[in-house]
Amino acid sequence: MRLVPVLMALAVCVGLWFWIVPANGQQVAAVDAPAAGADPRGEAPAVKVVAFRSQAQDVRNAIVLRGRTEAHRLVEVKAETAGLVVSDPLRAGAHVQAGDLLCRLDSGSREAQLAEAQAKLGQAEADAEAADTLAQRGLTAENTAKARRAALEAARAAARAIQLDIERLEIDAPFSGVLETDSAEIGSLVRTGDVCATIISLSPIEIVGFVPESEVDELSVGMPAHARLVDGRTISGEVAFVSRSADQTTRTFRVEIEAPNPDQGVRDGMTAEILIPVASDQAHLAPQSALTLDDSGVLGVRTVAEGEGGAPEARFEPAEILREDEDGIWLTGLPAEVAIIYVGQEFVADGRALDVTWKDWDGAQ
Missing domain, CATH: 2.40.420.20 (conserved putative lor/sdh protein from methanococcus maripaludis s2 fold)
Incomplete structure (x- = not known):
C-alpha cells in the first residue's frame, strides 16, 4: 500500500519537469533576441x-564696484572772532567765487582798541629809542634798554593782534563753489567757531568705491574709469587715489576717481556703479x-x-x-x-x- 503514494509523487515531479524547462528556454530566447527597432550594433540613437x-x-576685462559720488570740497566756514552779523545773508544754492564776502561782523570797539594800541606802540618806540641812546652813552644800564625794547615788541604784538581781529570781521569764501546752507542772518550773534556758511565744490566730482583685496593690485593711479549713475548718466575720469590701508571691518581698499563736472550737475552722495577697465582677455x-x-x-x-x-x-x-x-x-x-x-x-x-x-x-x- 505504501508503493502507490511513492509512484504518484514520482509522476507529479516528472510532469513539473516537462512543464518548467521548456518555458525557461523560451524566456531565455526572448531575452537574447534584439528588440524590434533597436540598433543591431547596440548604439543609442542621436x-x-x-x-x-x-x-x-x-x-576688455573690468573691475566693477558699487560706490557713491562725493564733493571735491565741502567746508563749514567758521568765524575766527565774535560779533554781530551786519551783512545781508546769501541764500543756499548761490554760486560764489573764492574771496567773495559771506559774512561781515560789526567791529564794535575794535577801532578804538586799535587806536589805543597804536598810541602805546608809539610811546614804546620812543622809550626804546631813548633807552638805547642813553645806554650807548653809558648813562643808563643795558638791562633798562633791553626792557624798553621788550616793551616795544609787546606793544607791536598787541597792535597787530587787534589789526588781525579787525581783518577777521569779514569772512570770505575760501574757494569757488555753491552754498549748501544760508549764510548767517543779519543781526545774529556769531561767536568764535560758529558756522557762517557751508560751501561745497562739485567740480571736479569724486566717485568713491571700495575694491576687494584680491583685485586691488590691478589698480593704479591714472587708470581710466567710468561710472554710471542711478539716473542713467555716465561720467568718465581717472583713478586719483588707491588706499594703502584696508578697512578693518570689510578688508576692502578705498578707491577715488576724479571726473570733470563743469556744470556741477552731478550731486554729492549719488549712488554709482564704477567700472575700471583692466587687462583684456x-x-x-x-x-x-x-x-x-x-x-x-x-x-x-x-x-x-x-x-x-x-x-x-x-x-x-x-x-x-x-x-x-x-x-x-x-x-x-x-x-x-x-x-x-x-x-x-x-x-x-x-x-x-x-x-x-x-x-x-x-x-x-
Missing part, C-alpha cells in the same frame, strides 16, 4: 540639440542657459566635437565666467573656436551622438 559656432574675441559670448555641470561638479559647457567617422558627438569643456552683461555671459578657458550647445545640453554626455541644428547666436534672444 540626440537632437541646437548649437552655434563661436569665435573667441578680445574682451580672449572670451566667448554665450547665453547663460548654456552653462552646465559635469559629473564632478565642474562648471562648463557642452560642445559639438567630431567623433569617429566625422559624426558629431558631445564633449564637455570646462569654462570660467569672465563677466556678465545684458547680452549674455563672457566665458574663458575654451578653445579659440568652439561649437556651443545651448538647447538640449542637459540630455547628453561625453561621446553621445548628436543630431545638430545650427543657429546663429550673437546676443540675448
